[in-house]
Structure formats: structure tokens, C-alpha cells
Amino acid sequence: MHELIASPFLDEYLLVRPGARGGLRLPQAGYEELRTHPTKQTAPTWFSDAVRSQWTDLDVAARPAAEYLLVREPSGWGYSRASWEINLGCNYQCKHCYLGLKVNSGMPLEDKLRCLDIMAQAGVLWLQITGGEPTVDRDFMHAYRYAFALGMMITVSTNGSLLWRENLLALFRQYPPYRVTVSMYGANKHSYDELTQRQGAWDLFIQGMNAARRARLPLRMSVIVTEDNADEEQAMIDLCEGWGLEYNVFTNMTPTIYGGAESLTAQSKEHLRLRKPFSGCNAGHTFFHTDPHGLVSICKIGRDAQISLPTEGIDGLARLGAIADRLMLRTGGCSGCQLSGSCTVCRPLAKHYQEAKAPLSSYCQHGIKKAG
Known part of the structure; x- marks a missing residue:
């Protein structure tokens, strides 16, 4: 099973390691080189050097890339x-x-x-x-x-x-x-x-x-x-x-x-x-x-x-995406609110509070100002 993952991430390309916090940003050309690189061969020298620099306990220079590297394919959907x-x-x-x-x-x-x-x-x-x-x-x-x-x-x-x-x-x-x-x-x-x-x-x-x-x-x-x-x-x-x-x-x-x-x-x-x-x-x-x-x-x-x-x-x-945009619109008790620019909760969460008949002070600036 893989020890490293090279993957698109939004508009970037990342190299990450399961179980580890740190990672590396890859240039697009570097990601594409890894994606098309023969997996039975060792990875490019620049890659093995970068891995050793980031994770000193991991030396991949002499290993076939297929042993440790998974390269994720690009997605046209944009979810990360x-x-x-x-x-x-x-x-x-x-x-x-x-x-x-x-x-x-x-x-x-x-x-x-x-x-x-x-x-x-x-x-x-x-x-x-x-x-x-x-x-x-x-x-x-x-x-x-x-x-x-x-x-x-x-x-x-x-x-x-x-x-x-x-x-x-x-x-x-x-x-x-x-x-x-x-x-x-x-x-x-x-x-x-x-x-x-x-x-x-x-x-x-x-x-x-x-x-x-x-x-x-x-x-x-x-x-x-x-x-x-x-x-x-x-x-x-x-x-x-x-x-x-x-x-x-x-x-x-x-x-x-x-x-x-x-x-x-x-x-x-x-x-x-x-x-x-x-x-x-x-x-x-x-x-x-x-x-x-x-x-x-x-x-x-x-x-x-x-x-x-x-x-x-x-x-x-x-x-x-269209559902998200609709749910974020101010509706119900939040329509026309003059404090919306500094509201502390998103519209879906405010709706839950309203449905639960929660005190305004638990989620809304109007309640907080009144309580103060």
C-alpha cells in the first residue's frame, strides 16, 4: 500500500503522507511528470530529494515508484x-x-x-x-x-x-x-x-x-x-x-x-x-x-x-453549488436584517436555531444586544 500521495488540491498539487502532518506543494509540471512516470521505475531524482528533505525517515531513491507512491488523477468536479x-x-x-x-x-x-x-x-x-x-x-x-x-x-x-x-x-x-x-x-x-x-x-x-x-x-x-x-x-x-x-x-x-x-x-x-x-x-x-x-x-x-x-x-x-447558494440567502426571520454583515452564524445554522425556538442570545446579535 502507498506511503505517499500526489494529488490535485483545488488549484494546487500536493504531496502528502498518511499519518503525517506536513506536506509539499508540487509544481504542475512536477505532478504531471509523476502522473505519467513509469511506476516500475524509480522516481525522478528531484522527487526523491524532496521526499528525503521533508521526511528524513523516508528514503525512496532506490525503490520503484509503484511500491510507495499513489498519484491521484485530476477531477473536473473541484471538491477537495x-x-x-x-x-x-x-x-x-x-x-x-x-x-x-x-x-x-x-x-x-x-x-x-x-x-x-x-x-x-x-x-x-x-x-x-x-x-x-x-x-x-x-x-x-x-x-x-x-x-x-x-x-x-x-x-x-x-x-x-x-x-x-x-x-x-x-x-x-x-x-x-x-x-x-x-x-x-x-x-x-x-x-x-x-x-x-x-x-x-x-x-x-x-x-x-x-x-x-x-x-x-x-x-x-x-x-x-x-x-x-x-x-x-x-x-x-x-x-x-x-x-x-x-x-x-x-x-x-x-x-x-x-x-x-x-x-x-x-x-x-x-x-x-x-x-x-x-x-x-x-x-x-x-x-x-x-x-x-x-x-x-x-x-x-x-x-x-x-x-x-x-x-x-x-x-x-x-x-x-446552486443548493448552497440558495441556502445561504437570508430568509424567514433574517430577511432584511440590518446587522447581517456581521452575523455570527451562517443562514442554515440560524434556521436551526429558529426552528428550535432558541433564545436569540444563543445565536443572534439582536438577542445579544438586548441581553446586554
Whole structure:
């Protein structure tokens, strides 16, 4: 299996290494030379020199290119990133979860692999596999290997409860992920089990983290601050720093993807933070989201007007850009807003808050100004 990937990425060409953070920009002429280079021969000298300069532990000068290099073909679709909910099922029942009900349902393996083929054809280089909890899905390992073989740099978003399993660790050793992002729900057993609503969840988390750190997985922590663990924010940060891991802190809860308000009850009002002004994004244009049934939307939040990859194939993506532009228009309660230029949430997220009848102060400048 490949150790390096040369791939188009938007208007650039990249050389990346699974399991590694750094990479190289390739000139178009260099990419084209690699794409047409006989794979049974050694790579050009400039290439092996560049590899050795970037990754000192990797010497490819005397090896046939086919042994270690995968060159991704150009795509006319212009997508570079995607996220995929392999399943909404989860072994936790977290109070704050934006997915709402955790339902174990989805596509058969054949359709999952077909969707991955289409993602690769669309140009996706960076793939986030999420859920629910992705590692509980019966097809996770097979789908992960398949996505890796297609030349994707994979991030797995997980609660970490199963990272102690040897079959998962062996999978990640053989096919290194770009990143494993682990959500953290507390700094002690009581608060962690309370938020996840599962007895023993903390013990599984610590067991998984110990195993993942021993295996030197490329970990990044998502510190989730809620009403249940609000007094432990610094303790959770201290744990991450003690482990020597990167982390991001998330404090603002969002409604469920169905517009439900049940997840908002987990919000710690003291930790509600004013978001930065929304300056636009490329959702639907260079990025898309796929749900467990192969339905594509512009992102995890804006799920209106979904496109079925198993039914429509890659040609269905031609409609996604227009859907994105329509969903970003100010409608409903946001029509004619005089503060829209500095709004802190995108229109699809504002719609979810409105459907959930959330307090304006949780997402809108009008509410924030009034509260102040």
C-alpha cells in the first residue's frame, strides 16, 4: 500500500503522507511528470530529494515508484474535502448531541464503497469519517481501508471508547490516519458518565486514550464544555496538556439537525461565547457532507435538498453549488436584517436555531444586544 500521495488540491498539487502532518506543494509540471512516470521505475531524482528533505525517515531513491507512491488523477468536479457519517448509531447518549436520536441504520457495504468511489472521483483528498460513533459500525474497518486505498487522507472523529481494541490499533498502524479527533466530555468519572448517560464511559475513555497514546496515534482533542462539566473546563485542558496533545474547546451547543431544542438544555450559559462574524464558507462548492444513507448536503447543518449518491451518482453533485447558494440567502426571520454583515452564524445554522425556538442570545446579535 502507498506511503505517499500526489494529488490535485483545488488549484494546487500536493504531496502528502498518511499519518503525517506536513506536506509539499508540487509544481504542475512536477505532478504531471509523476502522473505519467513509469511506476516500475524509480522516481525522478528531484522527487526523491524532496521526499528525503521533508521526511528524513523516508528514503525512496532506490525503490520503484509503484511500491510507495499513489498519484491521484485530476477531477473536473473541484471538491477537495468531505465528511461522512458512516452511521448515526452510538454507544453513548450524550445530552448535547446535535444528531438527536442515535439510530443504527444506513447503507449496505456495497453502497458505502460506491459512495467512497464517487467521493474520490469528485476529487476528495481529505475525508472525515464520523457518526454517531464511527468505530461501532460493522463496516467501519472495511470502509476505512477502502478509503485509504483510494488515496484519501482520513480523519476519524470518535469518542475514543473503543481505541483500546487491538483490531483498530492494527488497522491504524497499517493504514495511518491523518488525524484521530477525540471528544472529551469531562475530567472525572461522575461528570463524564453523567453527560454521556452511560455508566463506565469514563473508564472506556481513559482505556482508549492510554492505548491510543501508546500507539502514538495522531490525536487531537475536542474539549466539550456543558452544564454538567462547566466547572471542569480547566481540568480537561490540563489533562490534554499533560498528555501533550493539541486541543480545541467547544462551548456553544447547537440544536439537533432536525431543529430540536433538546440539545440546548446542555448549554452552560456562563460559557456561551460570542462567535466571530461569519465571513462565508465553501460548503457545497469545494466541500460536502454525506449522511449514512448516501444523501449529500452542503454541510452537516444545511441538510435541505439532499442529493442521493447511490441513486444519482456523481452527476448529482452538479446541483450542489446552486443548493448552497440558495441556502445561504437570508430568509424567514433574517430577511432584511440590518446587522447581517456581521452575523455570527451562517443562514442554515440560524434556521436551526429558529426552528428550535432558541433564545436569540444563543445565536443572534439582536438577542445579544438586548441581553446586554
